[in-house]
Amino acid sequence: MWPEGEETLVSKALLAALTSAGEDRPDALTVAGRPCSREELLGAAGAVAARIAGAPVVAVRAEATLETVVAVVGGLLAGVPVVPLPPDSGPAERDHILRDSGATLLLTGVGGAGGDVGPGEGAGGQGGGRGGPGVTVMPVDAAERADWAKPEPDEAATALILYTSGTTGAPKGALISRRAVAAGLDGLADAWAWTPDDTLAHGLPLFHVHGLVLGVLGALRVGSRLVHTGRPRPEAYAAAGGTLYFGVPTVWHRVAGDPAAARALRGARLLVSGSAPLPTPVFRGLAELTGHQVVERYGMTETLITVATRADGERRPGHVGVPLPGVRTRIVAEPGAEIGELEVTGPTLFDGYLNRPEATAASYTADGWFRTGDIAAIEPDGTHRIVGRASTDMIKSGGYRIGAGEVENALLDHPAVREAAVVGAPHEDLGQEIVAYVVADGVGEAELIDFVAGHLSAHKRPRKVRFLEALPRNAMGKPQKRLLPPA
Incomplete structure (x- = not known):
């Protein structure tokens, strides 16, 4: 839903690097200490794809495990929309997401309970199947292998249904197309000079845009090596040997508080922070200890990443950079005001909220721009500064x-x-x-x-x-x- 004339940047299949015949290595992907080659990942995901093909929607218990990556990639191969389910979600949230999304399958790591369960039961839970049809729990074994030779679905197909945080009501499912994911990742690869020669390291949750879309699918699309540390501890980041690191402000605050771990990141090429503003003292502390000024970026569940500081651009505390290729932004402010609501348009935007046409319509302006609800300022050089949420900040x-x-x-x-x-x-x-x-x-x-x-x-x-x-x-x-x- 963007104005006429906007075009995507998609020029290759979403999982192009994973399915290509390029150079592989036994530790192309490592999650919490468990290595996996691209060939092994493709085989395991192919086995999942064969088992779930034809399902309307599949939920994935998104723990920081290799099985989660296998399950998500399997869903993408099969063209089944994937719903990442936070592993720490309570019964009410889990029930809502499963019921609202229409998921008929819940993929879990090996050891999860099988059979039919109600939405309230989850993997091996004790709920009573409160309301709605049962959901079949399907264990995922990263050692299983199967060939999957079918072509990828059309780029307009839904890849993910990502649920919002629900701060203004029950979480809403944002429909994210394969085209949007690909366009956003290609834009970030351009902004950050992200190539197959990089090693991406992070320990972020795998049920959000930052950890899953950027932190897993980004590496699989670009072809770079990925090291997911399991948990984002400073010592784990120090040992990861990354050239490109992702973190949220809490993670970077802890890294800055561990000088030995911070100094171990001096060999990196780029440190990236997002999901919340990075405090200026943390920016300065990391610059002193690591020799790197952190790159910040901005986005939402509904828009993916739309604005980012470029690897070759000026890095200023509190500033999140410039729009990605194909993305346009504008500020809607009262006369004379320096700050106002940020609105965006471009190929990374979602296709609407699942089963909520009124909420979808309300999130867009009459001329097709998405209302972010964030207050921002745009400097004369085009750099964006996010002030906060319109509702609270x-x-x-x-x-x-x-x-x-x-x-x-x-x-x-x-x-x-x-x-x-x-x-x-x-x-x-x-x-x-x-x-x-x-x-x-x-x-x-x-x-x-x-x-x-x-x-x-x-x-x-x-x-x-x-x-x-x-x-x-x-x-x-x-x-x-x-x-x-x-x-």
Whole structure:
């Protein structure tokens, strides 16, 4: 759903590098210490494809295992839309995703229960099949082999159904086409000079765009070696021997806090951060320890990655770069305002929300641009800066429009502050007052308020500071502001 005249960049099959006759190696893919060649992966995925061919939708219990990669690739080979299921999802979330997606099969690692189960049961669970038809649990064995010679489906076919975080209601299934995945990965390969000579290393979850689409399918499309560390521990990153590393701010904060691990990344070519803004102190700390200025990028479940700092571009803290090839962006702002809602269009956008035509229509403008709901600014050189979510991070106080992210970065520049989240709370005079939630040692409220006022305009200073032991975060390390205690 993009304006007429937009064209995709797709010029090869989605899994071109996996199915090509190029040079292979026994550790082309390593997940949590388990190596696999491309030929072995293709054989195992072929066995899955043969077993699931013809299914309408297949769910995959997306643990950080080799079996998850085999299952996802098997679904893509067979042309069956894949629904990555977070392995830590509770019964209600799991029930909703299985029922809403219409999945008839749930692929798990070897050892999962077989047979028919209700949506509430999952793999070997004890649910009572509450509502809806049963879902057959199918174990995946990475040692199984089968040839799969059928051609890949049309590029317009749905590759993945990725469920949103559900912060504004029940999670919605975003329909992601093979064309969108391919266009996004080709754009990132161009931006980051990503080639088969690279080794991509990361330990991100395999049920999100970052860890699965970029972190697995990206390597399989480009043809680079992949090392998934299982968990994103600093020592695991240090031992991975990557030229290209992916991480979220929480991961990079921990790496920066382990100087020995950070220095081990000096031999890398590129460090990439995404899924949430990278705090400026972490950017600076990594630059000092690794010799690399981290590259940031921006995207959403519905859009995949649309904006990225290029490998040969200027890297600035808090900036996420320029649009990928084929992507266009614009800011919709009030007259005179420097920031506004970011809207995007291009070949990486989703095909809509599953069974939710009204929600799909509401997410687009009349002329076909996707409303991201994120507040951003575009610099004169085209570089984008994301301020935050319109629903939670645009604060209107005393007639000023203030981005929460700017205040958060100012707080994080204080040496005593480890974490910060800023919100706008109702105020009878100002409309909203700025309230900061921080994790800090040896500093008081007045000092932090004065510190921000000294770094930014006085009207951007917090009126209140609440001290917490830790900020609530999701699996990708994003602060969950809706879970903060009342101001």
